[in-house]
Amino acid sequence: MPQLETVDKILDAAELLFAEKGFSETSLRMITSKANVNLAAVNYHFGSKNALIQAVFSRFLGPLSKIMEDTSKEHGWGKDNIPSLEDILKLYMHSLLKIPSSHENGVAVFMRLMGLAYTQSQGHLRLYLEQEYAKTFRLFLELVRLSTPELSTKERFWRTQFTLGSIAFTMSSIQPLAEILENSKDAKANPEEIVDLIVPYMLAGITAPAMDVN
Amino acid sequence: MPQLETVDKILDAAELLFAEKGFSETSLRMITSKANVNLAAVNYHFGSKNALIQAVFSRFLGPLSKIMEDTSKEHGWGKDNIPSLEDILKLYMHSLLKIPSSHENGVAVFMRLMGLAYTQSQGHLRLYLEQEYAKTFRLFLELVRLSTPELSTKERFWRTQFTLGSIAFTMSSIQPLAEILENSKDAKANPEEIVDLIVPYMLAGITAPAMDVN
């Protein structure tokens, strides 16, 4: 078994603990003891706890960002080659499954972290994510816009919100909600299955007819 | 201006701060100084910080729970009188708007709190919500089940998840995402509008055809 570097051991432990407990609820001592490294190693290698949180996200988002942009380029998507909404959702959702990870459940952990990033109002994290990954996100939004010309701006805006919510929340609360519903049989699903289940849901939701006011 | 009791002043301040910052990130000192009461008042009146968190939820969920159950009863909904999914969603979503609150944006604050409750893994809170409000939640799920006989159990389970996610996440992250998208014009919407926008989205999503595997 190859000896992991301290930096990677910290990132591995931190990523799991953050996903399980949240950022504020996870102390550096929990992380360093799980990683079997000295407490001071975090501040030595990363500088601060906040910087560690950002590093955890970078390790996921760097590759994901590249995969998503490459996908768009490969298909030549753009103003002159407008993809269907179904293709966009399928390909973007499936690129989530391609994120490399040092352990199984990497996708679930990552999605849970993304959910936490938006829900817990860690100001520094939000700022960091905006600055680093706004480009990728805007590309996705632009493709959605091009592929749904029939929607009003307001409808499209909010339906995109709802869609992001479905993804972030679902992935971020798989365990807890499964407990509530005591429905373990049906609740058990791997990321691949969930992606296949969520795409038609989102597709139908975004392209739904507007409600008759009543 | 009527002098609010200490208990209510604490609840008002806590509810806003929790919604803004999260539970762990909000200290009792922030709450008591915003409420203009003594620090010890929280432990005196509520017993602990965790108990205060639960009290904040009780103030919302008590009335909401009653409204939702009354609504079902008024319509005589049940096995022998199965409502349409559209009616269920409309009525349940609109009962959110009826929650009494001491300030405007009460609905948004409440929804953000609910989102936090699921995302932040506050064990005590989850336990409390399950015990107190499982009954209301199960009634909703049962109605959804009755009104969507065409869905497989697994599809229904996950689509319900996605739907809950849309609600919780959307309401809980209105500000932050609006900033990201720099789309303030379209992002501005009051709770009534959002409810009208989200019902058709959810309806279409839940009743969507299954995806052709590809």
Add this chain to the structure above:
DNA sequence: AACTGTTTCAAACATACGTTTGACCACGCA
């Protein structure tokens, strides 16, 4: 072997937290 830069380590630091304490106040009733 001696030197140099990097990494690890135990210990300490300062601070913020939730909670508890005991004195103090205000008010209603005898």
Add this chain to the structure above:
DNA sequence: TGCGTGGTCAAACGTATGTTTGAAACAGTT
């Protein structure tokens, strides 16, 4: 007026946190 009870208050308590320190260990180079 005196007394008792429920509420308020400043202060302190113990603990956990993120961070810093300075010495020790290590690795590579000359």
